[in-house]
Structure formats: structure tokens, C-alpha cells
Amino acid sequence: MMTNTKLLIVLLLLLLAAFAALTVYSIGAIVAIFLVAMLSSFVISPVVDWLESRSMPRALASSIMLLLSLAAFMVVAYFLAPFVYEQVFALQERVSFGEMRRSIPSMEREIVNTLSFLGVKQLHFTTKIEDFVGGLFDNVLNIASGVVGLVIFVVMTLISTFFLLKDGRKLKKAMIEIVPNQFFEMSLSILHKIDWSLGAYLRGILLDASVIGVVTTLSMWLLDIPNFVLIGLVAMVANLVPYLGPPTAALVASSISVITLGDFSQVPLILVTFTLIRLLDDSIVQPLTISQSVKLHPLTIIFTILIGGQLFGILGMLFAVPIAGVVKVVASELYFGLKRYRAMY
Amino acid sequence: MSEEFESRNPQAGTPPHEEATFLWSNFFQRDREKDILTLLRGIPIFEGLGRSQLRAVERILHRRKYHAGEYIFREGDPGLGMYIIEKGEVSIVSESRSSEISRLGKGEFFGEMSMFNDRPRTASALAYEDTKVFGFFQPDLLSLLETRPSIGTKVVMMLSRILAERLYKAGQENARLRSELFMRDNAR
Numbered sequence: 221m222m223t224n225t226k227l228l229i230v231l232l233l234l235l236l237a238a239f240a241a242l243t244v245y246s247i248g249a250i251v252a253i254f255l256v257a258m259l260s261s262f263v264i265s266p267v268v269d270w271l272e273s274r275s276m277p278r279a280l281a282s283s284i285m286l287l288l289s290l291a292a293f294m295v296v297a298y299f300l301a302p303f304v305y306e307q308v309f310a311l312q313e314r315v316s317f318g319e320m321r322r323s324i325p326s327m328e329r330e331i332v333n334t335l336s337f338l339g340v341k342q343l344h345f346t347t348k349i350e351d352f353v354g355g356l357f358d359n360v361l362n363i364a365s366g367v368v369g370l371v372i373f374v375v376m377t378l379i380s381t382f383f384l385l386k387d388g389r390k391l392k393k394a395m396i397e398i399v400p401n402q403f404f405e406m407s408l409s410i411l412h413k414i415d416w417s418l419g420a421y422l423r424g425i426l427l428d429a430s431v432i433g434v435v436t437t438l439s440m441w442l443l444d445i446p447n448f449v450l451i452g453l454v455a456m457v458a459n460l461v462p463y464l465g466p467p468t469a470a471l472v473a474s475s476i477s478v479i480t481l482g483d484f485s486q487v488p489l490i491l492v493t494f495t496l497i498r499l500l501d502d503s504i505v506q507p508l509t510i511s512q513s514v515k516l517h518p519l520t521i522i523f524t525i526l527i528g529g530q531l532f533g534i535l536g537m538l539f540a541v542p543i544a545g546v547v548k549v550v551a552s553e554l555y556f557g558l559k560r561y562r563a564m565y
Numbered sequence: 566m567s568e569e570f571e572s573r574n575p576q577a578g579t580p581p582h583e584e585a586t587f588l589w590s591n592f593f594q595r596d597r598e599k600d601i602l603t604l605l606r607g608i609p610i611f612e613g614l615g616r617s618q619l620r621a622v623e624r625i626l627h628r629r630k631y632h633a634g635e636y637i638f639r640e641g642d643p644g645l646g647m648y649i650i651e652k653g654e655v656s657i658v659s660e661s662r663s664s665e666i667s668r669l670g671k672g673e674f675f676g677e678m679s680m681f682n683d684r685p686r687t688a689s690a691l692a693y694e695d696t697k698v699f700g701f702f703q704p705d706l707l708s709l710l711e712t713r714p715s716i717g718t719k720v721v722m723m724l725s726r727i728l729a730e731r732l733y734k735a736g737q738e739n740a741r742l743r744s745e746l747f748m749r750d751n752a753r
Contacts, residue, residue: 272712389708393627401631404700405638405645408627412704 253373257380261388262419263426264289268385282385286378293374304450410557417549424509425542429459431505432497436469439493445473446480459501460538461525466501470494516544601651605699607672608649610723618716625709627700631692640689644679646702653696658689668693680706680724 243251264285271281384391392411399407433456440448451473458465470491477486516524521541528540602619605611611622628651631637637648640660648655650673657666657675666688669675675690680703710717 269708269712273714278712389625396627401629401635401637404627404629405642405702408700408702408704409643409645412702416704 249373253376253380256377257384259422260289260377260381261384262422264381265385265388265419266423279386282382285385286382289381290378300449304453310447406557410553413553413557414550417553418546421545421549422542425460425545428501428505428509429456431509432456432459432501435497435500436494439497440473440490443486443489443493445477445486445490447476451476455497457538460542461540466494466498516541516548520544604651604672605649608674609727610674610677610701610720612723613719614716618713618719621713621716622709622720625701625705627702629698629700631696631698633692633694633696635692637690637692637696637698638676638686640687641685643683644676644686646679646700646705647674647676648690648698648700649674651697651699653698654693655696655698656691656693658691659687660689677724677727679703681728 268278268281268285271284272278276284392415396404396408396411433452436455437448437452440451445451451469454472455466455469458469461468473490473494474487477490478484521544524540524544525537528536528538528543530536532539601623602616605619605623606614611619614622626649629637629648631653637655638644640658650669650671652671655669655673655675657669658664659666676686678684679686680701706717706720709720
């Protein structure tokens, strides 16, 4: 039976969690800058550590990495953004004026005839695809119009990343300094373990997503599927969402193929390729990049995605699972850390 | 309890009338740093490190203050690292046997076994009087080995040398006790 003190602690923790969630929700942009900076510093810090081990001052190593990151971002933006924009534009052209207009209605008729026993009469494929691709195009335009906001976001994130890289250890030391003596060693141990596991987890999911992005792009290019870069990018980002991500990427690739060719001839090949990529990810890439201890239960993943989508839309769905992974890492390190020290005092 | 200890104790807080003293003490930051470096230089683990290397070590150490009678760590706690006494005295006690094993003073260190394993502490460390210590912990040593391998390797070598010396002495003591036991059995 739960004692009153334990009940009070649980209630306080729930209140604290609710308060934290509310704060995150209300100052989303600032939290986003901090989160991206923290994520970037976790990813970059091994390189800064390596440069430091080669006798380079940490401030200089952090500056170099910051400039390199900025250069990488600009290179990606310069070469990839127009390319992606062009591919989305071409896709929209195909939908509006291309062969799809002629082929889709006949395909729709075939499907309606086949499924007539289910009472299916009209599917409105053309309108639905036009709406979807049009929305995609609008989103690209919205991003372009919000370029000033994006630049501010990037600059602020880079500055925050620089300071987290340079003074991260000082920050941790300052944090631990205010902990009472009684809990000092325990806090230090837990903080270190969280730091280590979180870094490994974030680097892992990013590396996994990048590998899948590159493999998908190459596979689509080899299969001669148009918009292969766009599909690769979708696969990379979608890979952040387990279970739902890979089928979504396969669906996007199949849709592009159908829109372009006007038939389903390449769809089976695309589906087989995506299944093979999935197998490659599950059997080789993920075991090498992501620790098994951070794996979440499928039910947790589904509810996390639903909550993320409900709170923050598409972006919420994308980042819900990585954030849940982070929460799991922090919670499990806290739990095991406290358990190890439970006999104390 | 000394006034200096009280004013710098994070748990005790800084009374307003002592803020001026605290600000003034910043002017003597260099002297304090020099004192710390002198203290560290005298510790066998940091033997052979240059001034800049000692400063790098000092940056990863955790400075803590303990009141008389306060535990620094307790027997059975998971070990995380070692402590170097900057000021005051520390009593190493065996709680299971209710006895004091030794009493250590300025410049001496304890808990170094935990730098290499995660076994529980074999004794408790208790501040005998108001004490200031530097904590040096396993994660920080690993980070030092990653970022400044030249310093980290020297520290690990010195720690290993100290532990090897202790192992050698323990072996000798073990041999002496065995031979004493053997002689006693034979005499019977």
C-alpha cells in the first residue's frame, strides 16, 4: 500500500511534469533553439574532443566546428534546396498538366470496377493528389517566405551550440556545485550517465537516419525513379518515426512513380526495395548505431506519435519518438542511479 | 567552525556583510590558484605535471566543503572517485567494525580505488573538522584521457604505481602473516 509521503511525491512529480510540458508548449520556439543546439552539441562534441586531444584549445576547436557546420548548412542550402524545390515543382507540373491527368481517371475506373462489390463508386484520385502536391508546393513557398525567421533560428542555434560545446563542462560543473553534499556523488554519477547515454542515442538515430537516406537515394537512382533526392530526404526524415516512417516513404516513392509513369509497373520493385532497406536497417544499421536499451515498446511508440501529432502537428509526430527516447534515457538513468544509492542515508 | 569555511560553504549561503570580503577575495584569485597548484603539485598522483597541465587538472576537480561530522561518503556506497584534502581533517572509519582506520590531513587523499572499479566503498569518510576537499572522479579521468591524453596517461600511470605499491605491500604483509601462522602451527 502506498504511503502518504510516496503519494505526495508522485503527485508533486506529476505536477512538475505538467508544468514542464506547459512551459515547453508556451515557449516552443526558444525551447526548440535550445533543443536543436543541445542535439547539435551532442553530435559534434566527439569531434571537438578529438581536436582538443590534438592540443587545440577547446574554444578554437568549437569555433572551427561552428564555422564548418555553418559552411555545411550553406552548402546544403545552396545545392540541395533549389534541387528539391525543382523536383517538387516538376512533380506539381506532372500532376497538373502531365500524363497523370490522362492516366489517373482510367486507373480509377479500373479500381472502382474491381471494388464495385464493396459499393465503391468514386475515389476522386486526381483532386486528392492535386491537393496533396499543391500543399507540398505551398509549404515550400512558405519556407521560402519565412527565410528571415529561419536565418535567425539558425544563427541563434549556432551561437548556442558554440557555447554548449565550449562551456558544456563548466555548465555541468556549475550545476553539480549547487547540489547538497549528501547527494553530490549520486548526482554526478547520474548526470554523467545521462550525458553519455543521451549523446550515444542522439548520434545513433542521426547516423541511422543518414544511412537510410543515402541508401534510399542511391536505390531510387539505380531504379531510375524520378525525384530520387526528394524520396531519399523523405525516407531520412521519416526514419525518425518507427513503424509509420518507412511505409510512408515507400508510399511517397510509389506515388511519385505512378504520377510520373502513369501506371503501377514500378510499384512492386519500389516496395521490394523498401522492404530490403527496412531489413538492412533492422539487422545491420540499427544494431550498430542505436543501443538496444533505448528501444521503446511498440505501444509506447504509437501513443507517443499520437500525442506528438495532437500537440505539435507533423513536426510533433516526427520528433515525438526521439524525444520519448531521450526521456527514456534520462528516466532509466535516474531510476537505476537512485536504486544504486537507495541504501544511502 | 571557521569564518572562511562558513562564508564559502554553498549550503550555508553568503551573508550580506561577507559579500565585500568575497569580492575583495577575487583580487587574490591568483594567489588562491597558486595555492591550489602548489597543493596539487605535492600530491603523488599529479607528480611530474607541468603548470599548465596542473591547471587543466584543477579545472576538472570538484571543490567541496564539509562541516565537522558530515559524511563525505559511506561504506557500501557505489564508488565514483577519490578526494584530496585541501584543508581540515578526514577520518576514515569502518562502520561494520565501529573503528577508525586512519585520520588524514591536508594534501592527503582517499578513495582512489574507486577510480578503477565500481565496487562499493569499503569504509566511510567523515569530516573530522570543517574540511575542504577536491573530488576527482572516474568520468572526469576518462574525459581527461580523451581530451588531454598526455596528462591523462601520466595521472593513470601514477595512480597505477601507487596501487601497485600498495598491492606489493599487501602481498608482503600477507606472506608475513602466513609465515607467522605456519610457525605458530608448528610450535603447537
